[in-house]
Amino acid sequence: MRxxxxxxILIPFFAAVAxxxxxxxxxxxxxxxIAGSVGLLLAAAGLFESVRHHGIQSVQIGHWPAPFxxxxxxxxxxxxxxxxxxxxxxxxxxxxxxSLDPERESFGYHPLVQILLMxxxxxxxxxxxxxxxxxxxxxxxxxxxxxxxxxxxxxMEGALKYVTLNLISSALFxxxxxxLYGVAGTLNMADLSRKLPEVPSxxxxxxxxxxxxxxxxxxxxxxxxxxxPASYHVPPVTVTALFSGLLTKVGVYALIRIFTLxxxxxxxxxxxxxxxxxxxxxxxxxxxxxxxxxFRRLLSFHIVSQIGYLLMGLGLFTPLALAGTxxxxxxxxxxxxxxxxxxxxxxxxxxxxxxxxxxxxxxxxPGLSLLxxxxxxxxxxxxxxxxxVAKLALIEAGLATAQxxxxxxxxxxxxxxxxxxxxxxxxxxxxxPPEPExxxxxxxxxxxxxxxxIxxxxxxxxxxxxxxxxxxxxxxQAAEQLLHPEGYVxxxxxxxx
Amino acid sequence: MxxxxxxxxxxxxxxxxxxxxxFLLLRGHNEPGGGFVAGLMAAGGFALYTIAYDVAAxxxxxxxxxxxxxxxxxxxxxxxxLLSLMKGSPFMTGEWGHLRLxxxxxxxxxxxxxxxxGVYLTVIGVTLMIILSxxxx
Amino acid sequence: xxxxxxxxxxxxxxxxxxxxxRRSLAKLIIGLSLLSNATNLxxxxxxxxxxxxxxxxxRGADRPTGPFADPLPQAMILTAIVxxxxxxxxxxxxxxxxxxxxxxxxxxxxxxxxx
Numbered sequence: 001m002r003x004x005x006x007x008x009i010l011i012p013f014f015a016a017v018a019x020x021x022x023x024x025x026x027x028x029x030x031x032x033x034i035a036g037s038v039g040l041l042l043a044a045a046g047l048f049e050s051v052r053h054h055g056i057q058s059v060q061i062g063h064w065p066a067p068f069x070x071x072x073x074x075x076x077x078x079x080x081x082x083x084x085x086x087x088x089x090x091x092x093x094x095x096x097x098x099s100l101d102p103e104r105e106s107f108g109y110h111p112l113v114q115i116l117l118m119x120x121x122x123x124x125x126x127x128x129x130x131x132x133x134x135x136x137x138x139x140x141x142x143x144x145x146x147x148x149x150x151x152x153x154x155x156m157e158g159a160l161k162y163v164t165l166n167l168i169s170s171a172l173f174x175x176x177x178x179x180l181y182g183v184a185g186t187l188n189m190a191d192l193s194r195k196l197p198e199v200p201s202x203x204x205x206x207x208x209x210x211x212x213x214x215x216x217x218x219x220x221x222x223x224x225x226x227x228x229p230a231s232y233h234v235p236p237v238t239v240t241a242l243f244s245g246l247l248t249k250v251g252v253y254a255l256i257r258i259f260t261l262x263x264x265x266x267x268x269x270x271x272x273x274x275x276x277x278x279x280x281x282x283x284x285x286x287x288x289x290x291x292x293x294x295f296r297r298l299l300s301f302h303i304v305s306q307i308g309y310l311l312m313g314l315g316l317f318t319p320l321a322l323a324g325t326x327x328x329x330x331x332x333x334x335x336x337x338x339x340x341x342x343x344x345x346x347x348x349x350x351x352x353x354x355x356x357x358x359x360x361x362x363x364x365x366p367g368l369s370l371l372x373x374x375x376x377x378x379x380x381x382x383x384x385x386x387x388x389v390a391k392l393a394l395i396e397a398g399l400a401t402a403q404x405x406x407x408x409x410x411x412x413x414x415x416x417x418x419x420x421x422x423x424x425x426x427x428x429x430x431x432x433p434p435e436p437e438x439x440x441x442x443x444x445x446x447x448x449x450x451x452x453x454i455x456x457x458x459x460x461x462x463x464x465x466x467x468x469x470x471x472x473x474x475x476x477q478a479a480e481q482l483l484h485p486e487g488y489v490x491x492x493x494x495x496x497x
Numbered sequence: 498m499x500x501x502x503x504x505x506x507x508x509x510x511x512x513x514x515x516x517x518x519x520f521l522l523l524r525g526h527n528e529p530g531g532g533f534v535a536g537l538m539a540a541g542g543f544a545l546y547t548i549a550y551d552v553a554a555x556x557x558x559x560x561x562x563x564x565x566x567x568x569x570x571x572x573x574x575x576x577x578x579l580l581s582l583m584k585g586s587p588f589m590t591g592e593w594g595h596l597r598l599x600x601x602x603x604x605x606x607x608x609x610x611x612x613x614x615g616v617y618l619t620v621i622g623v624t625l626m627i628i629l630s631x632x633x634x
Numbered sequence: 635x636x637x638x639x640x641x642x643x644x645x646x647x648x649x650x651x652x653x654x655x656r657r658s659l660a661k662l663i664i665g666l667s668l669l670s671n672a673t674n675l676x677x678x679x680x681x682x683x684x685x686x687x688x689x690x691x692x693r694g695a696d697r698p699t700g701p702f703a704d705p706l707p708q709a710m711i712l713t714a715i716v717x718x719x720x721x722x723x724x725x726x727x728x729x730x731x732x733x734x735x736x737x738x739x740x741x742x743x744x745x746x747x748x749x
Contacts, residue, residue: 006582010588153736
């Protein structure tokens, strides 16, 4: 049980170390990359099962008692996130075998991906807010190098923006942690949850806002999202898929964690603010997407607009809304990763991401267009796919709390999402291909290695939609744990009081 | 630039710095010191060597690739944490053993020293990788 | 003393952000490093300033004798410095490469990915 909590961090770590020793030996690196990702997936599944049956679990690293040492905690929400990260990690690992150029692969792509996964899992599992900062940095370092790996001009420009904005956000995060320690005298999140009510409420709200800005940059919420569409479309598509699936979601995870566990003293002020941010994020993201004609840039803007839905659940702050957020999180990670992977295959077949130059893919690659439609319609919220269930829960929760404005925004944004997805469909898949300017190189059908991970994600999306009942049950349980942090605190500090 | 004075001084300083780094590493057990500063000190020695001679000479003096140092260091550091798992305690719990050596009092050695050694190697590797790749530009 | 340090921190943040708003790549990097140093000082100040001994247990005793400084802010700052060092080294290399590929260190010349 103790091993299960630490395994999602250790497995990618050792895979990265092993791949590091196999520098420039591509087959070995690939083997370690795959082994690490698959191992992580298995460990995450084990952790999820264990948390589902035995409740919240915690482990004190180095046997130092709880408020003093570093604690790892897995509640159901953490476990779900780790499992989702494992699935995306494995899908991307298999996909990159077929799509990556040898140069990038031998320059440390595989160890970097493993370190990224380690950072993500560490951030999901840690119970200490300074430790959360450290995991963020681990993840960011890996992402910096992954983004710049290859050294094309666009990559350099994108990476500079990404690095700068993320470093500012990290500095703010660290400053907030320092002040938090100054006022509360502890960094253990469970301990903070007990001690913060004794701190003057105005000071706590200020801190909450500082954290909101810091995590808001990382999660790409309105008005701090501008770095994302400027940088996410420059690296190879596997890297983008990984980033879109995991990095911003770690920011959202951190927001959900602190606004359910720590800053619940003044929900009358903080949570309507979150709701307003959620609405603005949805609208600006989707409007940005509608205007794009580049496949990957369009999808990048959609990441932003989907973040809005995640925050909407947090802002509503009811059991149903948080359950909807948890469900939406899983749904959007799978859908976005699948869409980016599809865009990679499209580029491989047609040689461009420009929607104007694409066309006729429905005829040349009918299977692929089906694989595009499943996550695209799911993202727009078509029944019976996963997006429908998640949005239904969020909208029901919005109606129940009489937040009609945000419900209207959510519905309107869904329609615009559908519109922009249909734009990709008609432009890339349906319309007749434009006259080729130069003779095409031989049309290579997408190799199985590329199609298989997308199919797996598509199947998962359908399962999420069809088996919505029992899965929503789990999401509701996770939301229950989030709304009643006593269980979390008890699990961490249990033996001490 | 070749400076005879620097090169001659480096011969002495280099060994002294490496020895001092080992001293810092072992001293970190109970007093200020430890793997991180020790690693920086050792890397400083190699940096001095790079200035006095050149990158190729440093690589030769180092004998192993900095990347290998990083990998080995990380593996040792994490491995030291794993030892406690086998005994059933949580990850990274300090495990202690005693050594009886002639001419010495009882010597306590434990996994924290192993962890520090891992940090030492990693820091040397990372710092040298940065310095050498910048010097090669 | 707190007042003085607060002023220094404020000055560092202001200088850092000012430098980052300039168009020069080199100033961006300097601004970033000022920002992280300001944050480290902030942690140090927020953690409480005391005139006390280092938190070390003297030989023969089983606890520190006399008042001792809180080790946790120092540990946090050390961690943050190490991380900042690594990130800064990477940012430097990245800036250098960006300068090589774009042939300019004017940030306004790097707008290709925004369109």
